[in-house]
Amino acid sequence: MADTEAKREVEIEIKDLGVSFTDNAGNPVQALTGVNLDIYKGEFIALLGPSGCGKTTLLRSVADLQQPTEGKISIEGNTPRQTRLARKFGFVFQQPVLFDWRTVRKNVELPLEVMSESKEERAKRAEEMLEMVGLSNFADSYPKQLSGGMQQRVNIARAFSLKPDILLMDEPFSALDEFTKEKLHMDLLRLWKATNKTILFVTHNIEEAVFLSTRVCVFTPHPGRLANVVDITLPQPRELNMKNTMEFTNLVAQVRGSFEGGSL
Amino acid sequence: MKKSIFEKKWVSVLFWIVLLIIAWEIGAFIVAATKRTPANILPHLTNIIAAAFSTKQVAGKLTASEVVFTSAGATLFRALVGFVLGAVVGYVLALLMKLSGIVEKLIFPYLMLIQLIPVIGLAPIILSITGDINISRVIISAILSFFPVATNVLEGMKAVPKDNYDLMYTYAAPKWMIFSKVLIPSSKPYLFTGLKTGAPMAITASILVDTLQGDGGLGCMLSQSLKHAMNIYVFWLIVFFCAIIGILSTYVIGWIELAVTPSLRVERRTSRPGRPKKNKKALIEKNGGMNNDSSQIQKV
Numbered sequence: 001m002a003d004t005e006a007k008r009e010v011e012i013e014i015k016d017l018g019v020s021f022t023d024n025a026g027n028p029v030q031a032l033t034g035v036n037l038d039i040y041k042g043e044f045i046a047l048l049g050p051s052g053c054g055k056t057t058l059l060r061s062v063a064d065l066q067q068p069t070e071g072k073i074s075i076e077g078n079t080p081r082q083t084r085l086a087r088k089f090g091f092v093f094q095q096p097v098l099f100d101w102r103t104v105r106k107n108v109e110l111p112l113e114v115m116s117e118s119k120e121e122r123a124k125r126a127e128e129m130l131e132m133v134g135l136s137n138f139a140d141s142y143p144k145q146l147s148g149g150m151q152q153r154v155n156i157a158r159a160f161s162l163k164p165d166i167l168l169m170d171e172p173f174s175a176l177d178e179f180t181k182e183k184l185h186m187d188l189l190r191l192w193k194a195t196n197k198t199i200l201f202v203t204h205n206i207e208e209a210v211f212l213s214t215r216v217c218v219f220t221p222h223p224g225r226l227a228n229v230v231d232i233t234l235p236q237p238r239e240l241n242m243k244n245t246m247e248f249t250n251l252v253a254q255v256r257g258s259f260e261g262g263s264l
Numbered sequence: 265m266k267k268s269i270f271e272k273k274w275v276s277v278l279f280w281i282v283l284l285i286i287a288w289e290i291g292a293f294i295v296a297a298t299k300r301t302p303a304n305i306l307p308h309l310t311n312i313i314a315a316a317f318s319t320k321q322v323a324g325k326l327t328a329s330e331v332v333f334t335s336a337g338a339t340l341f342r343a344l345v346g347f348v349l350g351a352v353v354g355y356v357l358a359l360l361m362k363l364s365g366i367v368e369k370l371i372f373p374y375l376m377l378i379q380l381i382p383v384i385g386l387a388p389i390i391l392s393i394t395g396d397i398n399i400s401r402v403i404i405s406a407i408l409s410f411f412p413v414a415t416n417v418l419e420g421m422k423a424v425p426k427d428n429y430d431l432m433y434t435y436a437a438p439k440w441m442i443f444s445k446v447l448i449p450s451s452k453p454y455l456f457t458g459l460k461t462g463a464p465m466a467i468t469a470s471i472l473v474d475t476l477q478g479d480g481g482l483g484c485m486l487s488q489s490l491k492h493a494m495n496i497y498v499f500w501l502i503v504f505f506c507a508i509i510g511i512l513s514t515y516v517i518g519w520i521e522l523a524v525t526p527s528l529r530v531e532r533r534t535s536r537p538g539r540p541k542k543n544k545k546a547l548i549e550k551n552g553g554m555n556n557d558s559s560q561i562q563k564v
Contacts, residue, residue, distance in 0.1 A: 101449045
């Protein structure tokens with residue numbers, strides 16, 4: 001513990017962030033307001049809240065997919081745009097967003113092609129990533145031949161293949177069944193430990209947030225704001241049976257409590 | 265579950281062919297009994313087939329079939345050149361329209377307009393502009409085939425979901441890569457739909473212009489035969505020949521599509537009913553995915 005305390009280094013600094021836009025009917029909507037958050041290197045942050053609380057907006061703002069209207073985000077002193085252009089983000093969308101005409105291998109190689117990596121390097125890295133997510137045998141299959149869970153694993157392998165510093169995940173497992181989800185949770189935690197990335201993980205599932213993360217950021221809607229941050233003190237590495245412990249139950253209750261106390 | 269014989273494709277094809285032959289022959293008997301020139305309206309199929317294999321010389325030293333084949337060469341060649349030209353122009357136009365909304369607003373209405381002018385009106389205009397009968401026919405074929413290609417490809421590119429762009433955006437991909445890695449491959453099925461529509465149109469246009477301007481070609485023989493300047497069965501042979509070529513062109517394009525789209529081959533192989541699945545192993549885990557085959561983006 002002392003070791004991790006010593007090298008706590010702020011990676012993402014979010015200051016007074018506000019995002020507003022006009023909806024289809026032309027009415028102004030305040031998606032997020034007054035968010036202040038420091039994210040440290042190697043953290044696993046869960047952004048938790050009901051729909052409309054702005055958690056995805058925050059994620060997209062960090063990724064430079066959305067422009068904040070107030071405040072600023074700084075990533076190791078750079079703007080989100082600079083960080084994106086330096087290709088330091090891996091973004092995992094809610095849908096797998098795989099290209100049907102590419103094999104699994106070619107899908108994983110896509111970001112490397114964009115980065116003009118050599119053919120050998122692409123092949124090597126794709127091989128490595130597919131091994132990591134346990135899909136080596138399916139490298140030459142097409143996405144439509146895979147189950148939803150397998151497609152999502154390809155999605156994750158693709159995000160890791162460009163060796164990002166920061167992994168941004170937007171409800172990646174929300175469409176999967178409970179068993180597949182648990183399996184992918186363990187996969188993701190293993191990858192996180194092995195690669196030491198900083199992960200921002202958007203979810204609306206309290207148990208998922210508590211089980212995966214080192215900190216849960218609780219968001220409440222109307223307008224979207226950061227209501228509470230809960231440190232998750234469960235030991236590392238996480239094991240599935242921790243879900244049966246008193247500590248887990250208490251943390252879930254604590255997180256749930258921050259909604260009921262808020263303006264939900 | 266075993267499929268009933270009537271669900272097999274060749275059975276239904278055969279059924280319709282037989283039905284068509286019966287209907288045709290009934291019609292032919294009625295026409296033969298009531299009209300003065302039955303061969304002009306609906307001759308018996310046997311007569312047409314006999315004409316195809318007849319060694320009787322109908323024009324100079326040529327038999328009916330020889331007349332069809334010799335004049336087909338020129339017409340189909342012009343159709344092919346026009347089709348390829350039209351497809352290339354159509355594709356480039358689609359790219360330009362996708363690249364710039366201004367270009368789309370500027371040229372799309374004119375593309376529509378060109379399509380609305382009847383070929384019969386367009387042919388003499390194009391002829392007087394080009395001054396060459398061959399070039400003008402190629403251009404007419406091109407005009408008829410570029411439109412389905414341009415509109416289908418443009419539609420295909422517009423159908424690319426937003427998250428595909430978002431993905432490329434997070435990779436900081438330059439614009440040309442969004443075209444080469446997303447828009448062009450994902451609009452490929454639409455391109456082939458456009459080509460399948462355009463090919464028979466190019467052939468039809470080529471024949472139609474022949475009939476207007478003379479100077480050899482299938483259409484020219486067609487009108488001569490119809491005016492009884494030549495054996496009337498030449499007309500019927502040309503009609504059947506053109507129908508077969510038109511249908512074949514669509515199939516050929518379908519085969520080309522399959523040849524250049526490995527993912528489509530895999531999809532066809534795994535979704536074909538009533539046959540053992542070759543890569544069953546790879547499919548064990550994927551029951552969900554298999555039902556999505558119908559979401560294949562083609563709409564004809």
